[in-house]
Amino acid sequence: MPGPALEPGTQVVMESSDLQKFIDVLWRKGYHVVGPTVRNGVVVYDELKSVTDLPAGWTDEQEGATYRLKKTDGKAFFAYGIGPDSLKKFLHPPVVRLWRARREGAGFQTVEETEEPPKYAFLGVRACDLHAVAAHDRVFTSEEYADPSYARRRRDIFVVAVNCAKAGNTCFCVSMRTGPKATVGFDLALTEILEGERHYFVVEVGSETGAAVLREIPFKEATAAEKSAAERVIAATAGQMRKALDTTNIRELLYDNPEHPFWDEVAERCLTCGNCTMVCPTCFCTAVEDVTDLAGETAERRRHWDSCFTEDFSYLHGGSVRASAKARYRQWMTHKLAAWLDQFGTLGCVGCGRCITWCPVGIDITEQARALRDKGRIERPSVTVGEHASP
Amino acid sequence: MPVREDKRGQERVWETRGSLPEPMLPLPFTVRKTRKETHDTYTLELQSESRPGGLAFAAGQFNMLYAFGVGEVPVSISGxxxxxxVLVHTVRAVGPVTRAISGVKPGDMLGVRGPFGTRWPLEDALGSDVVVVAGGIGLAPLRPALYQLFRRRRDYKRVALLYGARSPRDILYRRELGRWDKRPGVDVHVTVDHATEGWGGNEGVVTALIPKVEFDPAATVVMVCGPEIMMRFTVIEFQKRGVPSEKIYISMERNMQCGIGFCGHCQLGPYFVCKDGPVFRFGTIETFFGRREM
Structure with a gap:
């Protein structure tokens, strides 16, 4: 059956009744399929075998310090906003063993960790999280050093993006130019459409690998009406977005106001719990932990997520460099919105809003940035620190 | 020695990158010799059976040293x-890991990852006066630079070393300091914060030694390593005397766990001290240096 040529940018239609076939094809092709599912009252990413695992009939309400799942009458699989998980959980896992060592005589032998991770296919990835993966690519696969653990996990992933059909109350991707439409980093991108009794996906091809998967399931060419239905969904989502972060001269704004009283005000509310860093899809800091067995014969090094909000994070003999909550919040926000640009040529914020939702006291980075802009001043709008290239 | 100027205008060293094939995997080195330098500081000489040629490094770089089952710390190379x-490290016992490393005996093994980080500007200093200022164990990362300055003595103009220790019993490389002092063309001054009985030398902070040395502020390179407060006042003194921030270099210390810019602990403003430092041109980090809790 000669179908439409499937090239990047081609849009086709897949009926929702074929979604199971689609998942099955991914498993058959050797992927470990991961998708959204409801667990412990939140939407998480986990192994996905059946469409019945998807959060159909669920949506959520999110605000600062608030996340509530809500039942709906709808049939949509992807009517929820992002939960606390991002792809970070899989590509840069919370705990990774780097190596093991065994005592031998007066010395020891080290054995590198070479375990092959699963080949992941991710279903339901939102545009903001795709930008977060692109940001991690810059962190972990730079020209100097590549992180072998990340590189192994990242190399063969298959990404099925879903364009957001609803803006969460803490989302601000439009202002960060990272969403709500997936534009980069996907193999296939779905827009879910419910029209009366009809439930289908407009599927955009992002790569040849994506096209190859699509060829194994039923699809048909998208009509102009179907394409514009998809566009309307995305435009409506963008239109709903209430929050925004103005990134004009944001780096200078942060670098020029390190001693502003503004930081004292936010420090009074910040609990330094580190939740924001755990749910952030771009926060990448880790600590290493060397452990041994009781006999002292074997040892291993584990790397686990760490947070710049802990006192230990900046510890040097004698004390912590950043002992106060003010200094730690300043480090986090300045890193996200200023230092990232110097270090990796991109902001460390993708506008997903998780740090707002999961902050127990509802500190809102968009409000903080606005407050700093209102109160602080940019002394040298065109002068950058050192000889930084502009991103 | 291929050196690249990166986008931040900071000099970086590349020639030793990949000196060890796996930057995350400690390579076992055998302890050949140990020397007690002071009451709490030890110098270790290490060799690797699997790498008889040793580990190429540049003056100013550091390694991560691993004590089996205990942990790992960054330590500058002092050889x-x-x-x-021969890989030489000077370690001060201040915590559990440095105590374990200080307690090794010949024949024991330590894990080594590295070398990491930037170097002292020995090329940049050719043809200039050079003033080396060290505080406490800050002399250790400067010793490789001194060896190179002495070896190519004729390629530099005046060379001076100003060294401050807390007390006479904290003076590092005491015998070597005496030998350096006798070298022609090297001006060595040592001071202690607190003199004890029998100390006939200078007493006071290291900045008080600066008037004792002659240098041309317009053509001098200053290299400083020591506690941050000592570096701050040293930099101020040289700036007052007209040495530009671009010709003053300092070596920074921060919590470091990976050495390759992944763990995030060593950040100072836009910089990762582990790979953009530890040696910085002062002009590069002036904005961030010395700010409280930065």
Whole structure:
């Protein structure tokens, strides 16, 4: 059956009744399929075998310090906003063993960790999280050093993006130019459409690998009406977005106001719990932990997520460099919105809003940035620190 | 020695990158010799059976040293870059890991990852006066630079070393300091914060030694390593005397766990001290240096 040529940018239609076939094809092709599912009252990413695992009939309400799942009458699989998980959980896992060592005589032998991770296919990835993966690519696969653990996990992933059909109350991707439409980093991108009794996906091809998967399931060419239905969904989502972060001269704004009283005000509310860093899809800091067995014969090094909000994070003999909550919040926000640009040529914020939702006291980075802009001043709008290239 | 200017205008060293094939995997080195330098500081000489040529490094770089089952810490290399077959580290016992490392005996093994980080500007200093200022154990990362300055003595103009220790019993490399002092063309001054009985030398902070040395502020390179407060006042003194921030270099210390810019602990403003430092041109980090809790 000669179908439409499937090239990047081609849009086709897949009926929702074929979604199971689609998942099955991914498993058959050797992927470990991961998708959204409801667990412990939140939407998480986990192994996905059946469409019945998807959060159909669920949506959520999110605000600062608030996340509530809500039942709906709808049939949509992807009517929820992002939960606390991002792809970070899989590509840069919370705990990774780097190596093991065994005592031998007066010395020891080290054995590198070479375990092959699963080949992941991710279903339901939102545009903001795709930008977060692109940001991690810059962190972990730079020209100097590549992180072998990340590189192994990242190399063969298959990404099925879903364009957001609803803006969460803490989302601000439009202002960060990272969403709500997936534009980069996907193999296939779905827009879910419910029209009366009809439930289908407009599927955009992002790569040849994506096209190859699509060829194994039923699809048909998208009509102009179907394409514009998809566009309307995305435009409506963008239109709903209430929050925004103005990134004009944001780096200078942060670098020029390190001693502003503004930081004292936010420090009074910040609990330094580190939740924001755990749910952030771009926060990448880790600590290493060397452990041994009781006999002292074997040892291993584990790397686990760490947070710049802990006192230990900046510890040097004698004390912590950043002992106060003010200094730690300043480090986090300045890193996200200023230092990232110097270090990796991109902001460390993708506008997903998780740090707002999961902050127990509802500190809102968009409000903080606005407050700093209102109160602080940019002394040298065109002068950058050192000889930084502009991103 | 291929050196690249990166986008931040900071000099970086590349020639030793990949000196060890796996930057995350400690390579076992055998302890050949140990020397007690002071009551709490030890110098270790290490060699690797699997790498008889040793570990090429540049003056100013550091390694991550691993004590089996205990942990890992960053320690600057204090040996001679011209003799890389012996890896020399000087360690002060201040915590559990440095105590374990200080307690090794010949025949024991330590894990080594590295070398990491930037170098002292020995090329940049050719043809200039050079003033080296060290505080406490800050002399250790400067010793490789001193070896190179002495080896190519004729390629530099005046060379001076100003060294401050807390008390006479904290003076590092005491015998070597005496030998350096006798070298022609090297001006060595040592001071202690607190003199004890029998100390006939200078007493006071290291900045008080600056008036004792002659240098041309317009053509001098200053290299400083020591506690941050000492570096701050040293930099101020040289700036007052007209040495530009671009010709003053300092070596920074921060919590470091990976050495390659992944763990995030060592950040100072836009910089990762582990790979953009530890040696910085002062002009580069002036904005961030010395700010409280930065």
């Amino acid at each position: 001679d870059p011209a003799a890389p077959e």
